[in-house]
Amino acid sequence: MTQPDLRLATDIGGTFTDTVLMDGAGVVLASNKVLTTHDNPADGAFAGATRVLAMAARRLEEVTGFIHGTTLATNALIEKRGAVVATIATEGFRDILDIAYERRYAQYDIALEKPDLLVPRTRSFTVPERMSVAGDVLIGLDEATMPGLLRQIDESGADALAVCLLHSYANPAHERRLRDLIHAARPSVNISLSSDVSPEAREFDRLSTTVANAYIQPLMQGYLTAFETRFRQGGLTCPILMMTAGGGMCTLDTAAQFPIRLVESGPAGGAILAARIARENGLNEVLSFDMGGTTAKLCLIENGQPQTSRAFEIARAARFVKGSGMPVRIPVIEMIEIGAGGGSIAGVDRLGRLTVGPQSAGSDPGPVAFGRGGTQPTVTDADITLGYIRPEGFAEGQFKVDGDAATRALGEGIGAVLGLSPTEAADGVSRIVDESMASAARMHAVEWGKDLTPRMMIAFGGNGPLHAARLARSAGVSRILIPVNPGVGSAVGFLFAPVGFELVRSRYTLLGALDPGAINALFQDMSRAALSVVRQGAPETPVTTTRTAFMRYHGQGHEIEIGLPDRTLVAEDLPKLTQTFETAYARQFSRPVPGMDIEVLNWAVRVETAPPPLSPAPPPPAVRTRRPDRQVSIFCDVTATDRPAGVIERAGLSPGDCLQGPVLITEPQTTTFVAADFTAQVDARGNLILIRQGA
16 A cells, blocks of 8 residues: 655745644645744744644654755855855956946945955965866966865865866866865865866856855755754654755755855745646736735736746845846746835934835744833734734734734834824834735736736735735726735745756857757756756656757847757757747847847756646536624725724635625734725635725
8 A cells, every 4th residue: 555645835934933743635734833843943844744644643753755945045145144155266357256347326326335255366276277168277276276175265264165166067077187186185175176066157147156055055055954953852754855946846965055046945835836827727827926024025927827037136235226246057946025014114214214025033032012021113013913813813813912902012113203103103013014016916917027916916924914905906907816825825836836957057159050969968867967956856757848048139248048949959950949039039129130140058957757637627616795794993095094803713614605805804813804895705715805996
């Protein structure tokens, strides 16, 4: 008799750690939120896992699949809690990080703050060697300089190295030889090679990515080892898979080697959930909205697929300004993230302006209402004061919520300074955080040439359903979907993610002069490498392979992603590829450029298992009006007055039930606030559909 499929997912966020237990049919058996234990995140994760297993009367030994996502890598880069890193570049190229893109992200800002790229010039070293752009050895690696290089490394105090030699993406031999020589002499030093981490052209981006990987590698290796040890001791027998920023999963060994791929792994799970819901409901244009205790994440979903990218920035010095952060070139789900969550701290600045975030109270000390030592008012304190969060049953009743303390903090910290009542101060905090998220959503859409108005918003996270209606109104969105188990949405998304890995490599060629045999050999090598990673987590599961070329007109600086057939290329494919590129180029820039040569810079392969199949759509339910169970007083965000609002438990609703706002739909891990200008209806799958009246 085969063991039934029982899968566990854990998402460690800045405030809460979410855990979900799911059976083989995709049914959530139990879910849980516990406060994140920052001193040792594995403690909170293990406590959450123990609790959900007890709720379902199961044991850790029965779990057949375990997926984990964490913000630890992201936070370490933002908070500058990593290793002391030194760089090694080709002689003559010591200043790659300082030169960067040779431009300022704010041309006329005389007080411009440069991005912190983690490695000062005093820890930037070089070695004599040189590869050509084709990977031919022009100058051999001078091993006689090794004693001097080792002495520089010792004197710098570096415990991690980022090696980025010129054109190593074309031939990594010198980087690998250098790694072997250093390891033999200094075995305790962590070494990241650019030819492994980001084997692409563009030296600055490649070095920056390798530095980020080296910076967090010792921390993440220790964390992953401790995490696995804790769960193995508790009885876990199946492999632990890590969620990656690109929306796939990898093993702990791969994650320890490339921890930079774990950046934004938690939010990626939320985007995967939103994309699956979009496919289930036939939604072509969706805005995914994930608001937790520390940050809010927004992602555009097109035709059931999240927007993706192969580059993003970490820890921007200027909020939302491109070029002000640390560039990283890895496959990622494209989204915008801002410091707007339930724990975001509100205050008054020197100019007498009300501000919210990006600093967060997190889980320790947390909002004032949590009674854990927090003294500064937060968004959650404002929501409690406005009546949107009911203290009874909040966070599954894990701790008592002190609404009076939240009101006092808002009155003393903001109201007394600005001459407002505590309720007015709370309303101001709420409106500012909602408008900040709406502005981020509008800007993100404009950057991609998209319109938010026709989109369905899919909202989840501990605070997403609570703020969805207010955000939608500001962003011009009229329809909202709140899925089942929204409070732990990202963790649910983990369980629908494929085991997958993507590789990108540079091999420059003109499309007209492309050698199909050479490119086929490159793809074969890349597919083999990606498949070996996937097979560590899915030994026998069927896989699909996606091939991509990054093309541009000759002399341009940026490429367009063009899909390739999953087979060997032949000469007869070239005219079709030309046509495909020109069609994509015209779609993005209005028209192609006739007579221009087309060049290919990078090639990508993604190998992944198939996602779980979608469940068949149930028939539409009959619509009927449902009366709330009881009423409470709230501050209405539409009329700016106190008024009664209905309260009803989501567990008591059935498909077809329809409610008129204002109403609070409560569940153990979150609350959906249906504003006065919205109606809510339960669809056939149990999702809440909120529709703005008059839109």
